[in-house]
Amino acid sequence: MSSTSSLEVEKKKSPASERVTGSEAVLKCLLEENVEVIFGYPGGAIMPIYDALYSYTDKLNHILTRHEQGAVHAAQGFARVTGKTGVCFATSGPGATNLITGIADAQIDSTPLVCITGQVFSHLLGTDAFQETDVVGISMPVTKWNYQVTRPEEIPYAIAKGFYIANSGRPGPVLIDITKDAQLKEFDYSYEKCEKIRSYHPYPILDEKSISDAADLINKAQKPLMLVGQGVLIAEAQKELIAFAEKAGIPMASTLMGLSAVPNNHPLYVGYLGMHGNYGPNVKTNECDVLIAVGMRFDDRVTGNLDKYAKQAKVIHIEIDPAEIDKNVKADVAVNADAKEALQSLIKVTKENQHKSWLKEFRDCDEIEFEKIIKTATNPTSGGILMTEVMKKISDKTKGKAILVTDVGQHQMVASRYYAFDDTKSNVTSGGLGTMGFCLPAAMGAKMGQPEKQVIAVIGDGGFQMTIQELGTIFQSQIGVKILILNNNFLGMVRQWQELFHDKRYSFTELTNPNFQLISQGYGIPSQKIEERADLDAALDQWLNSDGPQLLEVVVEKEENVFPMVPAGASVSDIRLG
Amino acid sequence: MSNSINNIHGDKVRDFTLSVLTEDRAGLLNQITIIFTRRKINIDSLNVSTTEVPGVSRFTIVIQSVSKDQVEKVVKQIRKLVDVLGAFVYEDDDVYYQEIALYKVPTDVFLNGNKIETLVRNSGARILVIEKDHIIIEKTGHKSDTHDLYDKLMPHGLLEFVRSGRIAVSKSKRKTEAFIQQLEEAKSNRLSIKDF
Numbered sequence A: 001m002s003s004t005s006s007l008e009v010e011k012k013k014s015p016a017s018e019r020v021t022g023s024e025a026v027l028k029c030l031l032e033e034n035v036e037v038i039f040g041y042p043g044g045a046i047m048p049i050y051d052a053l054y055s056y057t058d059k060l061n062h063i064l065t066r067h068e069q070g071a072v073h074a075a076q077g078f079a080r081v082t083g084k085t086g087v088c089f090a091t092s093g094p095g096a097t098n099l100i101t102g103i104a105d106a107q108i109d110s111t112p113l114v115c116i117t118g119q120v121f122s123h124l125l126g127t128d129a130f131q132e133t134d135v136v137g138i139s140m141p142v143t144k145w146n147y148q149v150t151r152p153e154e155i156p157y158a159i160a161k162g163f164y165i166a167n168s169g170r171p172g173p174v175l176i177d178i179t180k181d182a183q184l185k186e187f188d189y190s191y192e193k194c195e196k197i198r199s200y201h202p203y204p205i206l207d208e209k210s211i212s213d214a215a216d217l218i219n220k221a222q223k224p225l226m227l228v229g230q231g232v233l234i235a236e237a238q239k240e241l242i243a244f245a246e247k248a249g250i251p252m253a254s255t256l257m258g259l260s261a262v263p264n265n266h267p268l269y270v271g272y273l274g275m276h277g278n279y280g281p282n283v284k285t286n287e288c289d290v291l292i293a294v295g296m297r298f299d300d301r302v303t304g305n306l307d308k309y310a311k312q313a314k315v316i317h318i319e320i321d322p323a324e325i326d327k328n329v330k331a332d333v334a335v336n337a338d339a340k341e342a343l344q345s346l347i348k349v350t351k352e353n354q355h356k357s358w359l360k361e362f363r364d365c366d367e368i369e370f371e372k373i374i375k376t377a378t379n380p381t382s383g384g385i386l387m388t389e390v391m392k393k394i395s396d397k398t399k400g401k402a403i404l405v406t407d408v409g410q411h412q413m414v415a416s417r418y419y420a421f422d423d424t425k426s427n428v429t430s431g432g433l434g435t436m437g438f439c440l441p442a443a444m445g446a447k448m449g450q451p452e453k454q455v456i457a458v459i460g461d462g463g464f465q466m467t468i469q470e471l472g473t474i475f476q477s478q479i480g481v482k483i484l485i486l487n488n489n490f491l492g493m494v495r496q497w498q499e500l501f502h503d504k505r506y507s508f509t510e511l512t513n514p515n516f517q518l519i520s521q522g523y524g525i526p527s528q529k530i531e532e533r534a535d536l537d538a539a540l541d542q543w544l545n546s547d548g549p550q551l552l553e554v555v556v557e558k559e560e561n562v563f564p565m566v567p568a569g570a571s572v573s574d575i576r577l578g
Numbered sequence B: 001m002s003n004s005i006n007n008i009h010g011d012k013v014r015d016f017t018l019s020v021l022t023e024d025r026a027g028l029l030n031q032i033t034i035i036f037t038r039r040k041i042n043i044d045s046l047n048v049s050t051t052e053v054p055g056v057s058r059f060t061i062v063i064q065s066v067s068k069d070q071v072e073k074v075v076k077q078i079r080k081l082v083d084v085l086g087a088f089v090y091e092d093d094d095v096y097y098q099e100i101a102l103y104k105v106p107t108d109v110f111l112n113g114n115k116i117e118t119l120v121r122n123s124g125a126r127i128l129v130i131e132k133d134h135i136i137i138e139k140t141g142h143k144s145d146t147h148d149l150y151d152k153l154m155p156h157g158l159l160e161f162v163r164s165g166r167i168a169v170s171k172s173k174r175k176t177e178a179f180i181q182q183l184e185e186a187k188s189n190r191l192s193i194k195d196f
Ligand SMILES: Cc1ncc(C[n+]2csc(CCOP(=O)(O)OP(=O)(O)O)c2C)c(N)n1
Pocket: A407, A408, A409, A410, A411, A412, A434, A435, A436, A437, A459, A460, A461, A462, A463, A464, A486, A488, A490, A491, A492, A493, A494
C-alpha cells in the first residue's frame, strides 16, 4: 500500500475560503453540521480547540462533564432522543481511552456520534510521547469509521465525511483524532458537506421482488408476528409500521431497543421480547407461521437458543445492514432496505386482514402473566417496596409521556417491562453492550436534546456509582433530570443469577452503600429517600413535579427477582414465570 | 487443493480466496484483519497490491478450512468497512492463481553432479541468482507445486525458503475499472446488494 496517510483534500474550489487555525476550523465545521451541544473534557492535546471554543460559546453550548465516559454517554443520550449526531471532545491518551466504552456502546446500539480527540504533535506520533495513545488503533473495532488528522487542510473534509458516515444508513460512532499541530496551524478554510463516498453506499436499493415475496407470505399467514427493532425508530418508520400492522392485522412485539416505536396501548401491541420480556411474544415466537422482523438483529438476548428459535416460521427480515441478514437467523425473505421505505412498499401489496383468534392467544398469555406475575408485582400489600410497583406508578403518573433512561440490571428490565411508553423515541438504554454507568450521563444528554420533556433516569445503586461524578455536571449545568435510585443494596441482576444458577452463592454482589442523600446534597441536588410503601405516592409526585434536577432514592426489596425469564441458553418457549 | 472436510458443526469446510478492492488508505490492513481475528479465523496468506485503477488497492486473502456460511458472514463485514469498494469470494475453481517461492541452496550442491540442476529444470523452476556460496531458485505455481520442490531440495540442504501469498485473478470477465465506475455512478448513495 502506498504511504498516503491523509485524505485527498477535495480539490474543488469552494465558495469563499478564509484563513483560520485548524482549531477554529473544527468549530466552524461543527456549526456547518448544525451542532448545538458538545459534551467534553479538556486536556493538553486538545487545548487549542478549547481555546478557540472560548470565543464560540455564544454559538456552541459546551457541557463540561466530570469524566470522558460521561461525555460520550451524554452524547449518546442526546443522539438517541433527537436522531441527531451526538458530539464529544476529549484529550489524547487517557481522555481518549475513557471514551472507548461509550464508543463501543454506540457502535453496538447504532448510535450516531462524532468524537473528536486531541492528539500529540504529529512529529511525536509513535514515540510514546506524554499522553500519546494510538486511539485510532484502539477504536478501530468499535467505530464505524475513524481517522487521524495531521494537517489542518484535512479537517473540513474529515469532519464532513465523519458526520455523513455517522448518521447515514445504519448509524454509528466516528472518531476523528487531530494532532495538536494540525489544530494550531492556519490554513485556507472552506466547507463542503459530504453527500457521497464512492466506497460507501448506506442506502440499499429496495428490491421489489423481495417485497412481493414478503407480501405473498404475509397475505397467506394465519399467525403472523412482527418484531420491532430500533431500526424503526432510526428510519422514523413508526407511522408506516403501525399502518402496515393495522392493515394486515399483525401483532407487534418490540425488542428492548425498539421500545417506544409503538405506543404500548396500541391494540396490536403485544409486548416486549427477550430474556425478561413478556410471556406472550416469547412463546408465540415459536408458534407463529410468519415472523416479520423489522430493523432488528436477532440478538441472543432476544432469541435465546437459536436452534430452538422460530423453526416453524417463515422469516421475513427487513434490515438496512446486509451483514445482519442471515447472521443469526436465516431469512426466508430478506428485504435489505431502509425500514420506512420497505414498509411503504409492503403496505401497498398486503391485503387487509385480521387475525382475531391469534391476537386473542396473546391476550390469553397476558392474562396468565398478569395473574402469575404482574398482579402482585405491581400491587403488593406486604414486604418491602418492589421495583415493579415503583415503575408502574411512574408509568401511570407520567402517562408514559416521559423519556425513560435506564442503566443496566434488574431495574432496567423492570422499567422496560412496566413503563408503558406513549411517546416515540423515549426509551434510552444500553442494550447491546449493557454498560453500567450509562444512565446518568445519557439522561443528561437526553435532557439537553429534549429540554421540554420530562427525563427520568432509573438507576441501580451499583450502576449509579459507576458514573456518580456526573452529578457535578448536572449541578453545574443545572440539567433538570429526575434521578431515581432503586436501591436493593445488591448488584441485583448478578445476585439473581447467583440465586438461580449458582446455589445462592452471593460472591461479591452485596454492596455497602454510601449515604446517597448526603452525596446529592454535596452536589446541590435536592433529594429524598423513602423506605415505606405508604410514602411512595407523595414522594413520586413531589419528585416528578419539582423544578430542576432532583434525586429520589427508593429502598427496595433486597432479593426480588425479575420474571418472566428465559434462562441463558434456553428456548424462548421455555420462558419461566417464576 | 480443494479439501472437503467437515468442521465441528458438521459444515463442509474448504479454502476460499477473497479479493477485496479498497481505497488506498493507511490502516485498512488492520481494519480488515481484525474482522478475521475477532472470529478466530486464520489468514493463510494475504497479499496487497495496486490494481490497474490508480488509487485502488487489492487485498488477496486466502482462508482455509472455513464453511461457506462463515466466509459469507466475514465478507459482509468486510464490505461494511467504509473504505472498502467491493469484496468478492472465490473458490479455487473460480480463479487463476499463483504463488511464488524462493529457495536458497548452497552452491556446492550443484557441483556434486547435475542431479539438482535436473531437478530444478524438471520442476519448471528457474535459477535466479548464482553467487559464490549460494544459489537462488525461483518457482511459481500452486502451493502443492512449490511444496514439492521444497521437499525435494530439503535433503540437499535448503538454506532459506520463502513463499509469497497467493495472488489471483477471477475467471469472470469483470473489469475492476468497470466495477469502480459502477460505484461512482450509483445514484447518490444507493446501491443494490446484487451489484456486489
Ligand atoms: C460496566 C459493567 N460492569 C459489570 C456489568 C455486569 N452487571 C450486569 S447487571 C449488574 C448489576 C447491576 O447492579 P445495580 O446497578 O445495583 O442494578 P440492579 O440489578 O440491582 O437493579 C452487573 C454487575 C455490567 N453490565 N456493566
